[in-house]
Amino acid sequence: MLIKVPVSWLREYVEIPISIDELALKLHMSSTEVKGVERPWWGEKVRVGRIAKLAKHPNADKLLLATVDYGEGRTKTVVTGATNLVEGAIVPYADEGAEIIDGHTGERTILRGKPMRGIQSEGMVLSSKELGLGEDHEGIRILDRDLPVGAVLREVLGETILALEVQPNRPDCLGVVGIGREVSALLGTRLMEPALDRLPERAPKGLDVRIDDEVACPRFAAALLTGVHIGPSPTWMQERLIAAGMRPIDNVVDITNYVMLELGQPLHAYDHRQLRDGVLVARAARRGETIRTLDGIDRVLPERTLVIADGQRALGIAGILGGEDSEIRADTTTVALECASFEPRRIGRTTADLNLHGSSGSAAARRFAWELSPEAVPLALARACRLLREHAGAQLEGVVDRYPQPRPRVNVRMHFSDMPRVLGIEVAPEETLDILRRLQFTVAADGDTLIATPPAVRTDIAIAEDIVEEVGRIAGYDRLPTRVPDGPLPLAERHPFEDFRERARDALVGFGLQEIVAYSLIDPAWLGMLKADDGDCIAPEPLRVINPTTVAQSAARSTLRASLLDTARRNLRQRTSLAIFEIAPVYIPRRGDLPDERTTIAILLAGDASPVKEGETWLVGNRKWDVRDIHGIVQGLADLLRVATRGEEAPAPGMHPGRSLALTDGGITHLIWGQLDPRVAGMWELPDETFIAEIDLVSWHRAAQTVKIAPPPRYPAARRDLAVVVSETTRYADVEAAIRSAAGRELESLGLLDVYRGAQIGEGRKSFAVRLVLRSPTTTLADADVDRVVRRIAGRLQHEVSATIR
Amino acid sequence: MAGQDLKALADRAATEIAAAADEAALEASRVRYLGRKEGALSEATKKLASLPPPERPAYGAAVNDAKIRIEKALEAREAALRDAALARELGQEREDLSLPPRRVRLGRLHPISQTMREVSRIFATLGFETVEGPEIEWDYYNFEALNIPPGHPAREKWQTLWISNPLGDDPSRPILGRTHTSPMQVRIMEERRPPIRVVIPGRCYRYEATDAIRESIFFQYEGLAIDEKLTMADLKGTLYAFARQVFGSDRKIRFRVDYFPFTEPSAEIAFDCFACEGKDPNCHVCGGDGWIEAAGCGMVHPDVLRRVGYDPTRYQGFAFGGGIERIAMLKTGAPDIRLFYQNDIRYLEQF
Ligand SMILES: [Zn+2]
Secondary structure (H helix, E strand, C coil): CEEEEEHHHHHCCECCCCCHHHHHHHHHHHCCEEEEEECCCCCCCEEEEEEEEEEEECCEEEEEEEEEECCCCCEEEEEECCCCCCCCCEEEEEECCCEEECCCCCCEEECCCEEECCEEECEEECCHHHHCCCCCCCCCCCCCCCCCCCCEHHHHCCCCEEEEECCCCCHHHHCHHHHHHHHHHHHCCCECCCCCCCCCCCCCCCCEEEECCCCCCCEEEEEEEECCCCCCCCHHHHHHHHHCCCCCCCHHHHHHHHHHHHHCCCCEEEEHHHCHHHEEEEEECCCCCEEEECCCCEEECCCCCEEEECCCCEEEECCCECECCCCCCCCCCCEEEEEEECCHHHHHHHHHHCCCCHHHCCHHHHHHCCCCCCCHHHHHHHHHHHHHHHHHCCEEEEEEEECCCCCCCCCEEEECCHHHHHHCCCCCHHHHHHHHHHCCCEEEEECCEEEEECCCCCCCCCCHHHHHHHHHHHHCHHHCCCCCCCCCCCCCCCCHHHHHHHHHHHHHHHCCCEECCCCCEECHHHHCCCCCCCCCCCCCCCEEECCCCCHHHCEECCCCHHHHHHHHHHHCCCCCEEEEEEEEEEEEEECCEEEEEEEEEEEEEEEECCCCCCCCCCCCCCCECCHHHHHHHHHHHHHHHCECCCCEEECCCCEEEEEEEEEEECCEEEEEEEEECHHHHHHCCCCCCEEEEEEEHHHHHHHECCCCCCCCCCCCCEEEEEEEEEECCCCHHHHHHHHHHHHHHHEEEEEEEEEECCCCCCCCEEEEEEEEEECCCCCCCCHHHHHHHHHHHHHHHHHHHCCEEC | CCHHHHHHHHHHHHHHHHCCCCHHHHHHHHHHHHCCCCCHHHHHHHHHCCCCHHHHHHHHHHHHHHHHHHHHHHHHHHHHHHHHHHHHHHHHCCCCCCCCCCCCCCCCCCHHHHHHHHHHHHHHHCCCEECCCCCEEEHHHHCHHHCCCCCCHHHHHCCCCEEECCCCCCCCCCEEECCCCCHHHHHHHHHCCCCEEEEEEEEEECCCCCECCECCEEEEEEEEEEECCCCHHHHHHHHHHHHHHHHCCCCCEEEEECCECCEEEEEEEEEECCCCCCCCCCCCCCCCCCEEEEEEEEEECHHHHHHCCCCCCCCEEEEEEEEHHHHHHHHHCCCCCCHHHHCCHHHHCCC
16 A cells, blocks of 8 residues: 655654665665655755844845855855844755745746845745745745754755555554654664553443444444534644645544554544434444445445444444544534454455445555554554644543453564574574564563564564564665575476477477467457357357456457457558467366366468568569468478377368368367458458468377387389379369378378369369379389389279279 | 600690690690600600610600609699689679578567576576466465465455356356466475475466556466575575576676565565666666566465475475566567567567
8 A cells, every 4th residue: 555654744753864765765675665755846956054144235124134054164145035034043045046936926936146136145045935835925934943954955844755655464554653663673763652642441421332243343442522623623734634645624534534644543533413322333234224425425235344333323334434424513522533443354345345445445444454453443542532632622531442352462482593594694683682672572582582572563473484574674685695596406397288389389480470479368259250150159158357457358268369360450451461370278168167278379371472571572473372371381380290180070160161171089179270261351351361270289289199210211212103083073182092091001102293174184074193102111112013002003093083094 | 765855855744734725725735745646755655666675664664654744734734724714604603692582481489488488498597397377267376375365455466357157157266367477386386295496487467457567468477496495595596596697697686575475574676777787867777776676576485385285394485476578678678568469560570
């Protein structure tokens, strides 16, 4: 939680003998992240000055000549009309060139030396208005006489504000006093806690409190104050509230806020007139109970909500939001002041239920969501009572404090040797004890044993490691050496699938494809744009994000295709050639389990095939990608990964029906390749001729074969070319299968040379020119052997695909 | 002709042959000395028969010597002339090499892939095995097992994208997009016994508005080392070694206090700025601070160890986590995290 700590306020509780920049660095390194140091805008030329001498202006009755000492023996003479100056007064001094506020226009301006009635004024002593600290422009602002002469004014006056990001384990740092405690430990200076009124033992007449749910509300105290005069709070208090980011309202509300900012503990003030039966009850909301909260909204309270009620109705949502009925009004004279402790997770859940989460929640609710110490309750109440007495005329009638099960104090029993065990460096026992005492821990040592009791406000300390951290951070982590772990190296496991995937990635890059990494969450509407008809989606119904940041990222993609097409669409607006791929998991829902995250490859080719720079056709012609290219990439990848792509051919949804192929094996489609359905391509503003492939890499990994390494063949190969004439409807795959089955083991390879159609072979027929490479591992094949194989092939082709061999 | 005369003849022939300007001159020399009819050596050979027998062997040898010398000279000159002719010919085959090449198509790994490999490679040199795990995760692993039960205020640090399963949700076991790679700490420890040294790169999700340095879908790397005597100094040294390999060997490292519910003590590490080394108050890399915050880390909390069945009095170790994109951006000067995921080829092909 970001809090703003005005340095002047912090100085009230702890001495800071170092510069604010040094302090900020120490806090940042050892205590609380410093998000920024917000300073007054005065530059280095506005300093603390001392009036060394006052003299009359020789030419003007109403003007004075003031000699200002601003450190290191430097003096300047300025002309002023102010009447409140005396010799020795400490004042803000602006040298020529300083930025100040023009007392007349109210605008910022650069101070220029100028003659006044014949005497050069070499600078200026400043009013509050000229510093931007108030409206007072009558006299010079007289500063605290202890301020060091010559100091840059912004270092010692005005609200230099530390913006601190307090971590949720440190609710004790949500108040200025808590930060003071840290500073005191870091600098070794004394912590001066704020003045409290001693709370009376007696219970007030006309006010009682009751806890119905001790888990949700472990401690509940209230004070009854009479004779309250509602009015504005003192200026200094208002200034501090503003500096810390809160708006002043009236003295009672301001004091509750002030104490919250000071001690971290929120309070809530009720107009006692509105309390029925003179009682405050912490209880669960009743079914259907409603309340109008301070923000003017009528809310139906969820049943488990903890409310603060009087004898009859809910007054507010405990720790989160007060009710309108019982708020402090201008004519309030008797105040019931609540100071309580709530179970943080209940607060967290309720703010979530009421949608008051995050920075929109009230300052009190955000603090109560952390584990504040119940021990802070009487402190905050006593502090508020004192301030109400001082600034609202309040008379304390009595206090009631219910704390049915006081928390036992934490005592951490540990060893001094835990420091080197965890930190890796020795910290002397004396230093350990000193650091802990500076942090207000109570410590006792006996030999190596150490018993440490944290101050009551610290709720984050439970185990030895917590104490080690306290000592380590204050001692400073820069003392740790940089060591590399020794000891036996763990035996690393093998990751064959990941290795396989990375080989695929390298292969595709080697083929000249650019890898993309797209968002894994997509617009669910995209899934509807992957098919031309209204049939089922090409991919399973995806997991949905319940609270998406945008609808464009609200479904966990169950296919990579949509991301691929989207990427292609955007790229093809400014280029004519595209060859891309992505390797990423798709998320396939499983009942009662996390989804199956299946690593998938998606490839897309569109536009010019030439491997050229955009627009260049030099030496390569201007060829477009075609279906054989995508087939080639798939086949090349399969060959490189040694995957035998087998399976049943099935229609590929979303693809061109005549120019695509899906292979399924065991019910899983492990490969799709071909041309995208042009109607789908159109929906994505892609060219009709867009080619994609999708590979289920998990299946491919299973189908990958281990290689058996053999020496190169010893006997020569025989080559024979055949022209196989078949009907136009016969597929090459059937021809190939027939040849392979007939040729037997001696067929080393089979290549397609050409497909010929023409008058020579007749209408409705085509001729596959194929080349057979035959080789025997044991002998040189004679022509007669080859002829025998070819005859066998010819017979088989004739029989199975009615082919004639030419 | 006496033996001396033959040697002189061979000398003269060799000089003449070496000076032959072309094939024709060379052929003329060949005929002059070795020609069957009128060649000088043929004349000398004819003379052999007229010599008295005792002089014949010596004279014959001298003739032979001369012949061999002349033949070698002819061969050498012939080769030299051939070479010169070829060289002249090649000199004519002049190409304009400033014309563009016949290009090959280039593909590149995405910068995220490149960086993840780099991280894995470096940690491998430190003995860390790369492991991966699910992106869609149980609340249990992402939060509860890491000391962040429901309602814990630290959950605000990890704003969550909650996930619904179309095949049915179980309200008692919520699922989410993992908000960090840290759930893998627990999964690894559940599966293995110490010693452990693993690094886990992977995709994470946050419910967060995006800007130039923040994405709601992003990549992290997580490290985990568990053994009997690992300390915070080992953690510091490990990350120091990593930083030096990524950003250069003269890097400095800084630890500051931080808070993570699953580590105690916790720290944040920063490296001194490799771009300005803390000298440029307007540095675009470090923002003038001189330090680059790089990762959160700490000693694994004893409660986390206990929950996976490890004895925290025997085993302890450290964990760390940082952003992949941040490394890529710092190393390459990439200006905006979102550009990685727009996949504009004109951008990607620069990496
Ligand atoms: Zn820098």
